[in-house]
Amino acid sequence: MTEIFETQPDRADLPLVVMPASFASMVAPLKAHLPALADVARVRLYEEFTEDPDLIAERVADADVMINGGPHISDDLLRRISGGVRGGEGGHVRCIVFSGTGVASYIDLALARELGVRVCNAEHYGDAAVAEHTFALMFELLRHTGELDRRMKSGGWSGPYADGLQLAGRRLAIIGLGGIGSTVARIATAFGMRVAAWNSGHTPVSRFVELGVEPVDDMNELIAGADVVSVHMPLIDGATRGLITADNLAHLKPGTMFVNTARAEVIEPGALTARLAKGDIPAALDVYEREPLPADDPLRAIPGIVLTPHVAWRTDGAFAELTRQMVEDVRAFLTGGEVNVVVSEHDAVRGASRD
Template structure:
């Protein structure tokens, strides 16, 4: 039986905030934030994870605010919420909400959509280097070899990051953090100069490169950190990826949709680009997906953002979004109800 955690249940005069599905890792961090809603709103949280839309719709039927963690809001569910619930504010546990909800439809229904910003800059940046280091040192394979009684590495010697050039596509909070780590490793850092404020280059120490093809062609490692929105969807094209030199490492911990559909799989299928990917066109990734058959790449299940520090900051921002909504203020608003 699903446990239900409630705050101020006797305060039926207060609006209701519902979290019908929650990642296990979020339960304690978000509970720690609920005191900020004292005398502001009641909370009802179902302590299990489900993406069953019928269950979600039933659990939020009498709610004013929906807290979303780790699942998509389909157009059908959004229509149900609009027609059969009181929900007028949806707060996501992430930044790239365009991947999880139809923002235009939410705007049509006058439902506020909020996100969280920069909560995972360090988490995703660190995961970027986890993927990068796995590609150049193969610690997972070495661990398995040693435990199997082998003291050799059939895969050959490792690669050194120091002295190599990292090309960053997307020099925002995460990209800038990645640049700082790369410089600490002794890497040279460049970044695509596409609508990037000058202070980002000054702060990160990255060298601006105006042409994306040039950035890709001259980098030993290419790492993608663009947010997903209408302007960035498919912005990295097959023609851009054609400039990857054999042996260049390719990392994507941002969103798969910022790359032209099918372009990355086509380039990686040539077998000469080691890649580390945390995001995919279809999630969860099926075992028979074509990307799983490409040799020489490392795949992780969209976990770059999942650290204790990120959960703490993420849940703080989620509850701040709720406090601001009931106070008639804006905080991390992606789609306004007004």
């Protein structure tokens, strides 16, 4: 039976906030922040994860605010829970608070604007978490600790993968020098790497100077000169979707490591799989064009790459900061403020993520 946690259940005079699905790791930190909603809202938290649209719609049927703990919200579900277009039949959710930054991958922002639903996210909560996972992936490519561990436990000792590579002295190319990319740059510098980043024209020059990062205007030049390429570009429709093209990836020289812990959609559809299929690029990926990654996806069969299931953001520190911001978003909406607003209920669509 699903555990349901509620606050102020007897306060029918207060707006109802419902989280219809949640990661187990998110429950305790979220509960710790709920006192901030005392006398502001009732909260109902379902302590399980589900993607079932009918179950989600049923659970938020009476909600004014929905906290989206991870499920993809289809256009049909968004219409159902919000009552169609501005007060039609169905639910009456007026605000959706997403548990993350890249909300554009989970909700159609243009449709939310049309329906008059505010959409909020959280920002910079996972800068350290994602940056650290980025280096975990790099080190797996460099030192193959997972394979060495398996060999040791099966009775082996030395052999293939015993000789590794080092980061020190290698050139790292960062695509996306926002909060996460900047954190990656600092760590890379500490490891003795030479760091460059794509100069999109939107990143302040002062950031490059502060971090000691070389700005490179041409992405092909940046990629061609790299030993490691790490993607940290946010997904913003009309701006970064498909920004990294097949032509850009063609400039990866054999042996260049390619890491993506950002969003798969910032790469031209199919381009990365096609490039990696050549077998000369060691890659590590945490994000995919389709999630969960289908069992028959060609990426699973390409040798020399490391795959993790979109978990870079999932650490104790990230959960604590994420849930704090989620509660702050809810409180601001219900008290007339604005925090982390991506889509305004007043038809103003803003960036899906900001530096």
